[in-house]
Amino acid sequence: MTVGGLGEDALVAAITQRLADAGPPAGVLLGPGDDAAVVAAPDGRVVATTDVLVEGRHFRRDWSSASDVGARAAAANLADVAAMGAVPTALLVGLAVPADCSLEWVLELADGLGEEASTAGAAVAGGDVVRSEVLSVSVTALGSLEGRSPVTRGGALPGDLVAVAGRLGWAAAGLAVLSRGFRSPRALVEAYRRPAPPYTEGPRASALGATAMVDVSDGLVRDLGHVAKSSGVGIGLTRAAFHVPQEFVDTARALSADPMHWLLGGGDDHALAACFPPEVDLPMAWSVVGRVEEGEGVLVDGQKWTGPTGWQAF
Amino acid sequence: MTVGGLGEDALVAAITQRLADAGPPAGVLLGPGDDAAVVAAPDGRVVATTDVLVEGRHFRRDWSSASDVGARAAAANLADVAAMGAVPTALLVGLAVPADCSLEWVLELADGLGEEASTAGAAVAGGDVVRSEVLSVSVTALGSLEGRSPVTRGGALPGDLVAVAGRLGWAAAGLAVLSRGFRSPRALVEAYRRPAPPYTEGPRASALGATAMVDVSDGLVRDLGHVAKSSGVGIGLTRAAFHVPQEFVDTARALSADPMHWLLGGGDDHALAACFPPEVDLPMAWSVVGRVEEGEGVLVDGQKWTGPTGWQAF
Numbered sequence: 001m002t003v004g005g006l007g008e009d010a011l012v013a014a015i016t017q018r019l020a021d022a023g024p025p026a027g028v029l030l031g032p033g034d035d036a037a038v039v040a041a042p043d044g045r046v047v048a049t050t051d052v053l054v055e056g057r058h059f060r061r062d063w064s065s066a067s068d069v070g071a072r073a074a075a076a077n078l079a080d081v082a083a084m085g086a087v088p089t090a091l092l093v094g095l096a097v098p099a100d101c102s103l104e105w106v107l108e109l110a111d112g113l114g115e116e117a118s119t120a121g122a123a124v125a126g127g128d129v130v131r132s133e134v135l136s137v138s139v140t141a142l143g144s145l146e147g148r149s150p151v152t153r154g155g156a157l158p159g160d161l162v163a164v165a166g167r168l169g170w171a172a173a174g175l176a177v178l179s180r181g182f183r184s185p186r187a188l189v190e191a192y193r194r195p196a197p198p199y200t201e202g203p204r205a206s207a208l209g210a211t212a213m214v215d216v217s218d219g220l221v222r223d224l225g226h227v228a229k230s231s232g233v234g235i236g237l238t239r240a241a242f243h244v245p246q247e248f249v250d251t252a253r254a255l256s257a258d259p260m261h262w263l264l265g266g267g268d269d270h271a272l273a274a275c276f277p278p279e280v281d282l283p284m285a286w287s288v289v290g291r292v293e294e295g296e297g298v299l300v301d302g303q304k305w306t307g308p309t310g311w312q313a314f
Numbered sequence: 315m316t317v318g319g320l321g322e323d324a325l326v327a328a329i330t331q332r333l334a335d336a337g338p339p340a341g342v343l344l345g346p347g348d349d350a351a352v353v354a355a356p357d358g359r360v361v362a363t364t365d366v367l368v369e370g371r372h373f374r375r376d377w378s379s380a381s382d383v384g385a386r387a388a389a390a391n392l393a394d395v396a397a398m399g400a401v402p403t404a405l406l407v408g409l410a411v412p413a414d415c416s417l418e419w420v421l422e423l424a425d426g427l428g429e430e431a432s433t434a435g436a437a438v439a440g441g442d443v444v445r446s447e448v449l450s451v452s453v454t455a456l457g458s459l460e461g462r463s464p465v466t467r468g469g470a471l472p473g474d475l476v477a478v479a480g481r482l483g484w485a486a487a488g489l490a491v492l493s494r495g496f497r498s499p500r501a502l503v504e505a506y507r508r509p510a511p512p513y514t515e516g517p518r519a520s521a522l523g524a525t526a527m528v529d530v531s532d533g534l535v536r537d538l539g540h541v542a543k544s545s546g547v548g549i550g551l552t553r554a555a556f557h558v559p560q561e562f563v564d565t566a567r568a569l570s571a572d573p574m575h576w577l578l579g580g581g582d583d584h585a586l587a588a589c590f591p592p593e594v595d596l597p598m599a600w601s602v603v604g605r606v607e608e609g610e611g612v613l614v615d616g617q618k619w620t621g622p623t624g625w626q627a628f
Contacts, residue, residue, distance in 0.1 A: 029359060030464055030466065033467075033544075034398070034464075034466050034467055034468075034544075035363060035394040035395075035397040035398055035467070035527075035528060035529050036361045036362060036363035036394045036395055036397070036398045036400070036455075036457070036464075037361070037362050037363065038359050038360070038361055038362075038398070038459070038464050039359065039360050039362055040358065040359060041355030041358055041359055041360045042358055043358075044354065044355055044356055044357075044358055045343060045352050045353065045354060045355055046352070046353050046355045046360040046456065047350045047351070047352055047353075048350060048351050048352075048353055048362075048404065048406055048439060048440065048454070048456060049349060049350035049351065049406070049440060050406040050407065050408045050440060050441055050442050050452070050454060051408070051442045052408040052409070052410050052442050052444045052446075052452060053444075054410055054444055054445070054446040056447075057444065057445060057446065058444070080349040080350045081349075081350055083349040083350070084348070084349055084350045084352070086350070090362065092362055092363070092364040092454055093364065094364045094365070094366040094408065094452040094454075095366070096366050096368055096448075096450055125362060126362065126363060126364060127364055128364050128365045128366050128452075130366045130367075130368055130371065130372070131368070131371060132366075132368040132371065132448055132450060133370075133447075133448050134410075134446055134447050134448040134450075136410055136446060136448075136450065138364070138366060138408040138442075138452035140362070140364060140406055140408075140454040141350075142360065142362060143350070145352070150344055150348075150350075150352050152344065152348050153347075153348055153349070154348075213349075214349060215349050230347075230348075
């Protein structure tokens with residue numbers, strides 16, 4: 001059955017039912033079905049962020065399942081919440097869908113959104129479904145700072161360590177594989193299809209005293225460039241500090257690609273990059289990859305990075 | 315200049331600058347420019363709602379200015395917040411825009427969003443801009459219940475009065491005028507282009523003890539149908555209780571239309587409809603148009619409504 005064969009009310013009811021099967025959401029005080037949702041904001045503040053994913057630009061239905069698209073749309077936003085040092089609480093979803101899209105595809109998208117929200121401790125609290133010639137998914141994520149100050153991009157200080165939690169370059173490598181018409185190595189393709197952001201490391205970094213933090217969505221060099229600019233500092237990365245997985249080496253050879261381009265220029269894994277005072281004892285999940293310095297911009301082994309710098313929307 | 319000629323960072327910077335010109339937002343603790351915004355939620359809860367507007371389905375660039383489109387996208391969501399009895403605090407905006415769209419159009423859209431947010435006491439706190447073949451605007455509105463319980467669709471009781479605040483049918487009449495290729499009466503066309511929801515009446519109705527409330531976005535009969543269903547009651551409307559403006563009579567005659575269809579079936583004005591205990595002394599802004607009864611569905615003068623029942627997305 002296509003969504004065009006259903007009325008709006010029936011479609012919304014089907015999605016709401018599917019999401020309700022995921023179980024009761026802890027921080028959602030009033031869920032889908034009214035004019036608006038009500039979400040807990042225990043410390044009197046709410047963190048909020050929005051991202052839009054458009055078919056053909058951010059995903060392809062032949063490369064990702066509906067559930068993967070939903071999970072990825074959720075992850076992109078949940079990671080932004082984590083990057084403020086906050087714990088995700090709720091998602092709102094605006095879905096624009098062609099009339100010939102199947103109901104099953106939309107329900108599986110809802111599954112993916114709900115699953116990823118649940119992984120991060122959140123739930124889908126509400127949304128809107130409209131018809132459009134182009135399929136797009138707009139997600140807003142909300143989160144709680146649990147009494148802490150938000151960790152912005154603007155607090156890095158010279159002398160701070162720069163560290164990363166989560167995978168870097170895996171999604172970019174997977175995308176490169178898919179773009180060449182391959183379906184393996186499976187681990188890379190799966191990393192592209194379903195990112196695994198280190199959600200709990202955001203609040204943890206905040207509690208450890210992180211001075212600045214960012215979600216790596218556009219590539220490490222570019223995203224750290226935002227930190228450098230906002231903080232009025234330079235950032236020096238050390239190439240040798242990055243572990244290059246064997247899958248990267250093998251796949252890069254097969255595709256005549258440079259694995260460092262994936263590591264430093266690839267987005268979509270939604271790793272977290274943060275700056276910490278040098279005396280901080282970092283947990284295992286964090287790898288030190290550089291230092292904050294006086295100056296501006298991001299250098300790799302003292303040189304300007306000449307590889308790709310990630311995603312450009314326009 | 316088209317947005318396709320700008321990088322993403324430059325486009326976001328231009329929009330953020332334009333919004334910043336609107337002045338400092340009261341409830342926005344951290345505005346655009348980081349991974350996420352931080353918005354005040356003074357009573358430990360946040361009201362949140364999302365709507366998506368798609369070009370060709372929800373607006374046309376030849377019928378509405380960019381500023382009007384922005385204002386209408388904001389109003390649709392701000393009214394949903396008010397319909398919970400909450401005061402709007404912030405908007406997040408996801409904009410999908412074709413590369414050939416002019417920068418000026420996008421900046422004027424931001425103006426409209428900011429102006430309408432400001433009218434409701436809120437501000438734009440963040441957003442995302444992506445490229446798409448189809449222009450769409452996804453808005454999430456946040457709001458504060460100020461310690462009150464949310465007014466849902468589910469609390470109406472037999473014997474309650476049904477009352478309406480704000481305009482009914484004006485936008486539908488204006489849309490009918492535009493659809494026939496006319497540009498006047500001006501008052502109707504302007505009502506379509508820029509709705510004026512009675513934002514402050516939402517919290518006021520809540521404080522007066524409203525038992526149920528809804529934003530009239532799809533037409534009064536259809537939206538009250540949601541209240542009847544959620545509350546497990548019937549709603550009886552009285553035709554004679556609706557004032558039919560002279561503009562409606564004249565324009566309906568010219569277009570061979572029925573003005574009651576606009577009043578009872580027209581959405582997009584974002585009036586508020588609420589149920590109140592019969593003893594409540596209603597302020598001037600509210601007109602009683604019917605009663606909550608035992609039963610189900612919505613009747614007009616005891617009859618099933620056979621006119622149009624508003625917008626269907628699919």
